Amino acid sequence: SLVLLLGPSSPHFFLPPRYQQPLRPGGPGRQAADGPGRGSVLGPAGGPWSRQEALGLLEAAVVYREGPLVAVSKPPGLAVTGSPGQLSLVSLLPDLSQRLSLPPELHVVKAAGKDSSGLALLSGCPATTQRLHAFFTELRRAGRPPATYHAVTAGVPATVEGEICTGLKLEQVGDLQLVVPVAAPSRRSVERKEVKQTLTRYKVLGVAPGCGLVQLQPMTAFPSQLLVHLTLLLCPALGDHVYSARVGTVLGEPFLLPAGSALPRTQVPGSACPGHPFAGCALQSHGLG
Template structure:
């Protein structure tokens, strides 16, 4: 996938003020450039387009958190060093409310619930990092709510209360409801043949300024997810 042009990334801008930008990240584009001195670079990243988002400031904005390459939706950027430090602190302390939409195979055991399963690194298979449920790993907590059932699939609202790598994908798979299109944690029925990963960062609520209302931002579902959701409930 190529880097976004100035017009393309500006069209994805969901929110802008003096401290923070929130953009609607497209699925299929990694957020980070490979580290210097690392493996040979492969393809474009979202960071390649940040220079188009300076809006008069001397430096481009920087990532305050991350989304997986194949996840779409709300991504927050700090516009300068002080803003980035504040945002990074909020994400590190899990003070930012994150809401995701997922289209998953099967149905969860309850209409709503909480998944509390610690996660650790799994044995590497290829280049993609993998996580697994591991009682000796890091604490991971995810709330979920069933929004609708769609021909053997579940439309879920998911809120991770911690920020572990691949947390939602591993937790939903452990619940028996792997995210559709997940090549790492799905099964033969939910793998790449079903198209893009059906996981979308729907909303962020950021308590950015003390004593003031939080920043609230929503990203519309991308076409590959929207086409499978009930139109009246989007």
Template sequence: MRSSPPNNPPKSADSRRDGASGASERLGSGVQFLTVPEELAGQRIDNFLQARLKGVPRSRIYRILRKGEVRVNKGRVKAEYRLKGGDQVRVPPIRVSEESTPPVAGESLRRTLEAAILYDEGGLLVVNKPAGLAVHGGSGVRLGLIEALRQMYPNSPFMELVHRLDRDTSGAILVARKRAVLLHVQSELRAGKLGKSYLALAAGKWPRGQKVVEAPLRKNTLKSGERIVTVEGDGKPSTTRFRVEERFKGATLLAAEPVTGRTHQIRVHAQFVGCPLAGDPKYATDEINGAFRGYGLKRLFLHSAGVRCTLPDGVRVDVKAPLPAELESVLSALRGE
């Protein structure tokens, strides 16, 4: 059963406070003291502040944490500190410039996301994220999926991503509306019990018998600030299961299930085998991507096709996300239809 978010919800005490005692939409000129409610126990302090300091860049939040301007129970804390119910958080005065005013999700985005909600029960949302939408703001992105959802559900005091998807990847993503659900599902994720399946189009002929790729991955940041992942002996252990779904001339449609959850894991493992994903701007060559543009591909062909987990009360969740029309049309072109 889905609960539809209102299109134009009135501003309420919940939307102004976001579930924290004393929190307001814009900070005034003085120091503020916020009491952490029990339902937010376990949340990281950086995420807690990000949700309340509207319009303040994440880099600035990390800076005031490093400098000790933010105190919890009168003591300094690091960004990864997890709050406890009843903690007293001291927030320094911060001016928010007019140009930093957080953007509002437009009607077009709201309608798109409302239609993309695949599941909304028991404190868990499953959203069919469109390609091109970042999961959260930051690094030049002012409005992401989670910020838009918080605006669409103003009376929900808790709204957090369970996991992430790359900006260019479409498909099913889990969002928790209750702290207990977040902790439970993330524990399944760490234990390898959370199921995630993807559809990916790889360039070339996928090697027969190549069902598992185990290659350690390491994240690197280039001087330009671009993040890239490489297979390195001293990287983190990483495993992906692959299954061939359909073969074409010069391409292979794959089902992929990441056993571990490293950044860009499926994309780099496919490249490692010699079959980078079609439309991948980081790990495929311009020549490869140009060839697939001839079939109408305008984006990375990677789609989160389904997620499986359980809720704290034992209810099993198994949700499928249909392949977007623009990717279906590429497959049709490859088939010569």
């Protein structure tokens, strides 16, 4: 089976978990999408490392290698792609393949987002890459989740399992570009692709004081879909500095704030969460397919 890890911390990197890393001055910029010119809650894209330091981290963090497939643990803050001259996972692949004695052309099959640490699955064979991409596409067409995620949440969903189904769109909120839920999108907005109908299945696997371990199976793909869907359950992911501010509390009861009035800020977990054994990892996925 293939394994991906999408979360704030990884055993292969001695970095503070994301819930311990505050927002940098200037805020997250255009956080919604992972691409050239996008900002990061963890500071400038590319992380605080030089090229050689980043290569050393990746080389030391190979967790799986068989045939043309390699999985490395990517640190948070390292973008998958970037503009020319920008430090990114893709820009490091030629040197990484040489260090690992792999084929000269490595391809990214799947990887954690820029602000998350986690496994990046790489392939040294174009045919293998195409087969895996086709595999994920076929799963989606068949209505099967291509990945199963585990999220540590601040709070516990009201129901043990269910579905989150809502429209999502990218919206400019002040000087930030954020993902905003649209409860009842018009057919025209969906046809114009201004809004995408999204669906996530969830199941609570475990609970602790103030925290939950929730299984998530996204049936659609949209930037930050899982983070936004968790806020709709009133249980933001532990380590989410961008969307967790949308969940407020009154007399200990959570409620949803309007997206436009809840700008990103450093998440401050409840006193029960940081010391809990779940707290080392906020969002991870296992057993693709």
